Amino acid sequence: MNRTLVVLTLAACMAQTGAPIVVLLGGIIGAELAPSPGLATLPVALMILGTAASTIPASFIMRRFGRRKGFLFAASYAVVAGLLAAFAVQTAAFWLLCTATFLIGSHNAFVQQYRFAVAESVPAARLGRSLSVLMLAGVVAAYLGPKTATLLQDLVPSAVYAGSFLGLSVLMAGAGMVLSFYVPDSCDSEVDDRGGRSLWQIAQQLDFKIAIVASVAAWSIMSLLMTATPVAMHHLDQFSMIDTAWVIQSHIMAMFLPSLVSGLLLDRVGPLRMITAGAGILIVCLGVAFAGRHLMHYWWALVLLGIGWNFMYLGGTALLTRTYEANERFKVQACNDFIVFAMQAVAALSSGFFLFSFGWSWLVYLSAGVLIVPLALVGYKQLALKGLKA
Secondary structure, eight states: OOHHHHHHHHHHHHHTTHHHHHHHHHHHHHHHHSSSGGGTTHHHHHHHHHHHHHHHHHHHHHHHHOHHHHHHHHHHHHHHHHHHHHHHHHTTOHHHHHHHHHHHHHHHHHHTTHHHHHHTTSOGGGHHHHHHHHHTHHHHHHHHHHHHHHHTTTSSTTSTTHHHHHHHHHHHHHHHHHHTTOOOOHHHHHSOOSOSOOHHHHHTSHHHHHHHHHHHHHHHHHHHHHHHHHIIIIIISOOOHHHHHHHHHHHHHHHHTTHHHHHHHHHHHOHHHHHHHHHHHHHHHHHHHHHOOSHHHHHHHHHHHHHHHHHHHHHHHHHHTTSOOGGGHHHHHHHHHHHHHHHHHHHHHHHHHHHHHTOHHHHHHHHHHHHHHHHHHHHHHHHHHHHHHO
């Protein structure tokens, strides 16, 4: 196991806690502070929008100053974002809270680059297993984030949940300390990133389209359902905060725990079959979500959602790395992440509106519609491969 993988995995254990904390608390706090119910999930949506808006700047900073400086810079302002969120909760400032969650999301755009730094540091034969090890950090973050949020929610007596965001700042500071030991591999600085094909030429590849669409579907469906779940459970269906936290925590663990085996599966069956398997799991997830709104319906739906996301996202990431040369990496990675997280932001922004305006079932219908596209492209690819063999 190389140094890059070890350092970035340890850093990710803390750096990835921002999203679970905001997902757990953003909608609940938003429901109390927002000027209208339809804006309750806006803090969560703006976190995702922050990720989408920062993907291209993050890639530019990495190319201009190197990955190490980019990672440390992001960790530094994530600490500030946590403090800002705590202050916003204490002063009941909804729009300041939205600003803070946007910055937390912006930090996530840099964290998403961890997987590319790892991919560039290992041989192709070990790519699946190495990405899986990195994604296992999400298991730690899935436990550490919600646990920190609930343990520290009463730390500030005058403002429930302000302490949760103070804890987030401590975790981001810890990630920054670990990242100070990150040393980019020599190939990271030796490759000339100028030249290469245009994005338009690269985008003509069917594998490129499948990779992006698979990741878009995985993140969008996950965002539609995950963003709405805390509000639907705690605010509409009157489940306790403990039950709500358990479902979200289980979901986030289900997003990353399959990485114990999904990397090996990826190396064995390839990206296309991983994407297909993930889509199949998501179909079952939607069936459970549609069947009812009891506690175990929520739990099973969110757990299956996490597993399906893992398979589709891992398959999409691996497939994307086959579509570009070393000197084309930054522009392709930036393009991929911008499209993926922009669409995820749209899904998150739509989530609260559809939940309050039309109900939970409409979120399931929308998710089913999104899933049709990657399945159609993968089916087309498989038919094309069969035609070539014939």
